[in-house]
Structure formats: structure tokens, C-alpha cells
Amino acid sequence: MYDFDYKRPSxxxxxxxxxxxxxxxxxxxxxxxxxxxxxxxxPETLVDLSAIDSLRGVCPDGDKLAIGAMTTHAEVANKATIxxxxxxxxxxxxxxxxxxxxxxxxxxxxxxxxxxPAAVVGLNAVVNTxxxxxxxxxxxxxxxxxxxDEGEIITNVTFPTPDAAAYMKFDNPASRYAIVGVxxxxxxxxxxxxxxxxxPCVFRQSEMEAALSGDFSPRALENINVSADGLNSDIHASAxxxxxxxxxxxxxxxxxING
Amino acid sequence: xxxxxxxxxxxxxxxxxxxxxxxxxxxxxxxxLTGTHVGCDTSQCGACVVHVDGNSAKSCTMLAxxxxxxxxxxxxxxxxxxxxxxxxxxxxxxxxLQCGFCxxxxxxxxxxxxxxxxxxxxxxxxxxxxxxxxxxTGYQNIVKSVKAAAQEMEG
Ligand SMILES: Cc1cc2nc3c(=O)[nH]c(=O)nc-3n(C[C@H](O)[C@H](O)[C@H](O)COP(=O)(O)OP(=O)(O)OC[C@H]3O[C@@H](n4cnc5c(N)ncnc54)[C@H](O)[C@@H]3O)c2cc1C
Ligand code: FES
Ligand code: FES
Numbered sequence: 001m002y003d004f005d006y007k008r009p010s011x012x013x014x015x016x017x018x019x020x021x022x023x024x025x026x027x028x029x030x031x032x033x034x035x036x037x038x039x040x041x042x043p044e045t046l047v048d049l050s051a052i053d054s055l056r057g058v059c060p061d062g063d064k065l066a067i068g069a070m071t072t073h074a075e076v077a078n079k080a081t082i083x084x085x086x087x088x089x090x091x092x093x094x095x096x097x098x099x100x101x102x103x104x105x106x107x108x109x110x111x112x113x114x115x116x117p118a119a120v121v122g123l124n125a126v127v128n129t130x131x132x133x134x135x136x137x138x139x140x141x142x143x144x145x146x147x148x149d150e151g152e153i154i155t156n157v158t159f160p161t162p163d164a165a166a167y168m169k170f171d172n173p174a175s176r177y178a179i180v181g182v183x184x185x186x187x188x189x190x191x192x193x194x195x196x197x198x199x200p201c202v203f204r205q206s207e208m209e210a211a212l213s214g215d216f217s218p219r220a221l222e223n224i225n226v227s228a229d230g231l232n233s234d235i236h237a238s239a240x241x242x243x244x245x246x247x248x249x250x251x252x253x254x255x256x257i258n259g
Numbered sequence: 260x261x262x263x264x265x266x267x268x269x270x271x272x273x274x275x276x277x278x279x280x281x282x283x284x285x286x287x288x289x290x291x292l293t294g295t296h297v298g299c300d301t302s303q304c305g306a307c308v309v310h311v312d313g314n315s316a317k318s319c320t321m322l323a324x325x326x327x328x329x330x331x332x333x334x335x336x337x338x339x340x341x342x343x344x345x346x347x348x349x350x351x352x353x354x355x356l357q358c359g360f361c362x363x364x365x366x367x368x369x370x371x372x373x374x375x376x377x378x379x380x381x382x383x384x385x386x387x388x389x390x391x392x393x394x395x396t397g398y399q400n401i402v403k404s405v406k407a408a409a410q411e412m413e414g
Pocket of ligand 2: 296297298299300301302303304305306307308317318319320
């Protein structure tokens, strides 16, 4: 690793004042530290958010669940009252990754194979920052790109409780990242189907959403032809394979919801 | 250089470290506790697992400064004198190791797993060991070791 300075502010305002173009935020470090170890980045200062208590915790808030940005995957797996969200968090990486990695870090990073983006978009969550509230559909922009401005800090993510939801992932057996992951949810605003791992960035499968709105059953997805255009192709899976997985996993998610 | 203080295996330690010092480097080079290993540079192998405030963590993917004020347990902190921890004993008795490189991390992960989950079956033990890679054993005897120790520790 290159040299850097390290700061651990105890308030959000102090953290915001320390952020500039040469510094980066440090949450669980399970994306950032491997990147620094490979010398793929050279920040001057790391601003560690771990001492800001208000950024941590799983808080039911009426019909919503607010999860602090610094809440670890393990805490979400144990405490989230939305079962699909708890099970998604419990399937991230391995126990050590879940003990350190945070929802804020994962969402801010927007890795194309990360799990949380499927939950945020599928459950129609809101990403709250020290400046504003950003709806899920506007937050994830492109490969590793989000709507966050430079230096903007995620404070929490609020998930409306769905009527029912399920997340299915076909994971990479080495890293457990999603080769494809699909969140299907029945929400107050209709059926949502969010796909991660398959493309450069999480996306909604609107054709499936329309079909499931009419008939919420695996059968309703049978005749949908998922195009491989624009999907990822790598040593793990071809674009065609991923296209097929989207349908298989969506059907399994619907079947699980229907019990 | 910032000063970092933490408790390691029950002892208070304090040192000046560069901010880019990894926790595993601090443990191995400053404290000379070399039972914690480094097997990769991609955060995947688990040879470096220690407990941080009672949770297993990869010490190669934490900075020493992030452990300020924390309670750390390394493999050297498990045995009581010459009395091995039940998990260590079980790996010995069930031939849960060959070269031994992965073993200290395996044991630290396994102890955390047994502390947090009851009635572990083979499938949940394998799931719990997903962050630890062994190049020798084929895992059969590792799973056997963890299961036997779990029964001993719960019993
Ligand atoms: C072996 C391994 C396996 C993994 N497997 C999976 C998997 O199966 N699925 C999966 O989804 N992920 C996986 N991950 C990634 C893991 O979930 C990371 O923890 C996560 O992507 C990043 O979270 P972090 O808290 O570690 O963030 P950090 O690494 O600390 O930060 C990541 C980025 O987000 C920024 N950031 C952090 N917090 C905030 C905030 N509050 N506001 C704004 N920006 C912020 C940082 O500046 C940095 O750019 C894996 C990682 C490893 C090492
Ligand atoms: S040394 Fe491989 S995970 Fe830490
Ligand atoms: S015993 Fe050799 S790596 Fe596991």
C-alpha cells in the first residue's frame, strides 16, 4: 500500500469537513483495502466512519426499516425484519466479510456483482445522505457509478416493508459474488424485479414486472425471452448463460414467495 | 506516526504504527505472534483470521489503526497454558490438518462459529468455513474436527 493519513472523526459534520478530492471514506474496508493493497488507488487520507455512532443500527420506523450506513452485513442478516433482506445479507461473501463489510460501503461502491443493489432497487428503498434522499431508481447509474456527488456520505438506507419478497442468487463459488442475483418483490407500488450480476449495473426487468402483475406465478414468466444483449460475459458465465439465469432465478423467487 | 492501543490475548499493547500497517503485520511483526498467517493478497483465504471484539475477521483486510481500543484474540490466546482449547485438541485428534498453514485461521473461524450457532451439521459447518481455504486436506477431516469440538464445547 502507498502511504496515507488516517482520520477517525466522531461526527458526520467533522467527516464531511475532512473529505476532499484527495481523501476517501473508509467503512468496512472490504473493498477499499484490497484495492489499496493492489495499489489501484492512492488517496492521501482515509476518513474512517466507524466512530460515528449515528451511522450504525437496524431501526424499524413505522412500515419502513432504516439501516445505518455502517451496519455490517452480519447485523443486517441477524436483525433485519424483512426476511428477503436478511437472507440476502447472510449470503454475502463469507462470515468474515459479513462481520466487517457494511451496507453503505456496498451501495456506494456499486460493484456490478454485489448483492445489495438488488435489494435497494427491488424493494424500492431510499438512499439517504448527508445532503439529500435519493430514490433507488435514480441511485445506481452505471458500472461502479452512483448518483453520489464527490464527498457525499450515505447515512442510511430506508426499505419500505414489502408485502412479500425473495432473493435468489447463483453465486460465484470462490467469492460468493452474484453471477446473477434476482430480487422479486410485491410492493405497495406493484411488482418489482431487480437483477444484479448480469449487466454492468443493477437493472429492473420490466417485462417480468408486467407479466407478474397480471399473474403472480412462475408460469407467467415462461414465455418471456430474456435477451443477452448488453449482459456481462466473462470466464464465469457467458451473456447467454446469464440471460437464462435471470429467468430461472426469477421463477424460483416467485415460487418461494408463493410457498 | 499514530499510536495504536488494543488488547491482544488479554494483554494491553500499544505502539506507534504507520497508518498503512495492516493488523496482521502488526500482530506478526510488532507483537511477534506468528501463528496468524498470510496466505493471499485478495482477502479470500482466511489464513489470517483473528477475533476482533468477539467476531472473526480477516486481519489482512483491516488496518492496525482500525483496531484501536479493540479486544483481539489470536490463535496464541486460545490455549490455557499447556491445555489446548477443545477446538485445537479436536483438530489434533481428528487429523484436521496436513501442512498446517490454514489451520490457525480455520480454528479461529470454527471457534467463532461454535460460539454463535448451536446444533451445527455438516452443511452449516461447510457454509461457516466459506472464508477459509485449505490446499491440503480436502476439508473432510476439518469438518469432522469442527463437529466433534462443537459437541464437546456445547456438551
Ligand atoms: C472475499 C470477499 C468476498 C465478497 N463477496 C461479496 C458478495 O458475495 N456479495 C457482495 O455484495 N459483496 C461481496 N464482497 C464485498 C463486500 O460486501 C464489501 O464489504 C462491500 O462491497 C464494501 O463495503 P465496505 O463496508 O467494506 O466498504 P469499504 O471498502 O470501506 O468502501 C467501499 C467504497 O465505498 C465508499 N463508502 C463507504 N462507506 C460510504 C458511505 N457511508 N458513504 C459514501 N461512500 C462510502 C468508500 O469510500 C469506498 O470507495 C466481498 C468482499 C470480499 C473481500
Ligand atoms: S491472508 Fe488471505 S484472507 Fe487474509
Ligand atoms: S492443511 Fe495445508 S492448507 Fe490446510
